Amino acid sequence: MTLSQIKIHHFRNIDYAELSLSNHFNYIVGDNGSGKTSLLEAIYMLGHGRAFRHIQSNRIIQHEKPELVLFSQIESSQQTRTIGLSKTRHNENTIKIDGDEGFRLTDLAKLLPIQLITPEGFDLLTGGPKYRRSFIDWGCFHHYPEFVSLWNNLKRLFKQRNALLKQSSNYNQLLPWDKELAPIAEKIGDLRANYCQNIFPQIIETCHDFLPEYQLNCQYYQGWEYGTPYADILYRQFERDKFINYTSLGPHKADLKLRVDNIPVEDLLSRGQLKLVMCALRLSQGEYFSEKTGQSCIYLIDDFASELDQNKRNLLAKRLKSANSQVFITAVNQAQITHMIDENDKIFHINSGIIS
Ligand SMILES: Nc1ncnc2c1ncn2[C@@H]1O[C@H](COP(=O)(O)OP(=O)(O)O)[C@@H](O)[C@H]1O
Ligand SMILES: [Mg+2]
Structure with a gap:
């Protein structure tokens, strides 16, 4: 393109x-x-x-x-x-x-x-998880056609669930929502995990090119503990969620952890080095996109x-x-x-x- x-x-x-x-x-x-x-x-x-x-x-x-x-x-x-x-x-x-x-x-x-690399783009590494989620979701949007409608459904269901949390006195009132929500959340989690798995080797290799003295480690966090069905999490968190009127765990809490020697990159690297990591992320994402679609960013x-x-x-x-x-x-x-x-x-x- x-x-x-x-x-x-x-x-x-x-x-x-x-x-x-x-x-x-x-x-x-x-x-x-x-x-x-x-x-x-x-x-x-x-x-x-x-x-x-x-x-x-x-x-x-x-x-x-x-x-x-x-x-x-x-x-x-x-x-x-x-x-x-x-x-x-x-x-x-x-x-x-x-x-x-x-x-x-x-x-x-x-x-x-489009891949954007700007001085404000340091947010990708130093800002909140939403910046890294939007990085992952860029890839999911372009590589998995079902992602947009899953995402829209998830947003709608969370909105309804959070509103319902205010009124409900026992978990059974939420159950019909959660039965619909849990498989969608898990599917989104799986697509994101799959995308990360595909792109991580490229990110690590590009980082190695730019900063050979560091060994970058990338990890995807899905937003709730691994190995536990999301439906169980929703049930287990009910009292807490009700207290704060908000669903505390889920795909809306997903994140990407980038570390060197177990230290978050934003705590270890200089501004210039962080800029290179940011460029490595964007370039890898763009290169993977070209490889898979035959189009370029x-x-x-x-x-x-x-x-x-x-x-x-x-x-x-x-x-x-x-x-x-x-x-x-x-x-x-x-x-x-x-x-x-x-x-x-x-x-x-x-x-x-x-x-x-
Ligand atoms: N709505 C606007 N209408 C006209 N000029 C604007 C408007 N918003 C910003 N500017 C002016 O546009 C100029 C260009 O900004 P910018 O593109 O950030 O410059 P650069 O990146 O070259 O440093 C600024 O000097 C600013 O005063
Ligand atoms: Mg400028």
């Missing part, structure tokens, strides 16, 4: 831009505040319906403009597709694929698989050079080049990226939202 063209209207400080893109590396070079991250956010938004830093549409629509509009042309091995997306200040979204309306955000995500890498020494930048660049995917990289000056520019790459200079 590659973007051959993108048009951006009224997106943060970018009033209008129309870019024809390289299907290899696209470098976006500009000073602080010139609009580099905004350009990456516009691309991200085409695949997610929202920006990665700002949830409120009012923040991403250009000041004094009623709406933002994005358009892109996507090439895959079989066909060319177009995506159009607009968002108003009242949070009304229109998604058009090949000119037709009525699509959902999941349709965008299927069409435009788009990589968005904000502030490529930050936290990394020259040697590590070279390692990362080499790995990205070998992924044979479309990559967008931002940098504050060209010197940071000169060593990696190839003849099929494109460099865009951005100044106060104007791209040349």
Whole structure:
């Protein structure tokens, strides 16, 4: 999958831009505040319906403009597709694929698989479990077609269960819900475990490439103790759950534990090393996706050079080049990226939202 063209209207400080893109590396070079991250956010938004830093549409629509509009042309091995997306200040979204309306955000995500590496992305390692769950679920979403509907059912059932916890005096009142919920939770747990099992060797190998001095260990935690049926957990936890009006254990508590010598990576490694672990996770996920689907992800890498020494930048660049995917990289000056520019790459200079 590659973007051959993108048009951006009224997106943060970018009033209008129309870019024809390289299907290899696209470098976006500009000073602080010139609009580099905004350009990456516009691309991200085409695949997610929202920006990665700002949830409120009012923040991403250009000041004094009623709406933002994005358009892109996507090439895959079989066909060319177009995506159009607009968002108003009242949070009304229109998604058009090949000119037709009525699509959902999941349709965008299927069409435009994106791996994002940003300075904020350290959350994946240093933030709460939700960041790592969403990493695992990205893979489940793209590799197991049944995952989305299982997930939607689970969300609905948990909502009903948690509401019911407030009113029920004995466990039998919850039993009909739990009979429906338990197999879905276990299925989700199994899909996640399966995905992790497939991707862990690749993560470990990539980490070894980037940080040969450390032996990374990855472990998936399903959200409740192993070997115990989830239905038994729900029954056993009833009194406690009732007390807090919330289901305390389950797939909504799943996590990914990354350790070196039994120490969590976030407690041991430096910022630069953590950045490499984060890159290893994203790259492995993207490479596994390509291997399984024959399609490639788009990589968005904000502030490529930050936290990394020259040697590590070279390692990362080499790995990205070998992924044979479309990559967008931002940098504050060209010197940071000169060593990696190839003849099929494109460099865009951005100044106060104007791209040349
Ligand atoms: N809604 C908006 N309308 C117009 N300009 C905006 C809006 N939101 C942010 N900006 C401006 O966009 C500029 C670009 O931000 P950003 O893309 O983060 O820059 P960079 O990544 O190049 O450092 C900032 O200087 C900011 O003031
Ligand atoms: Mg930036």
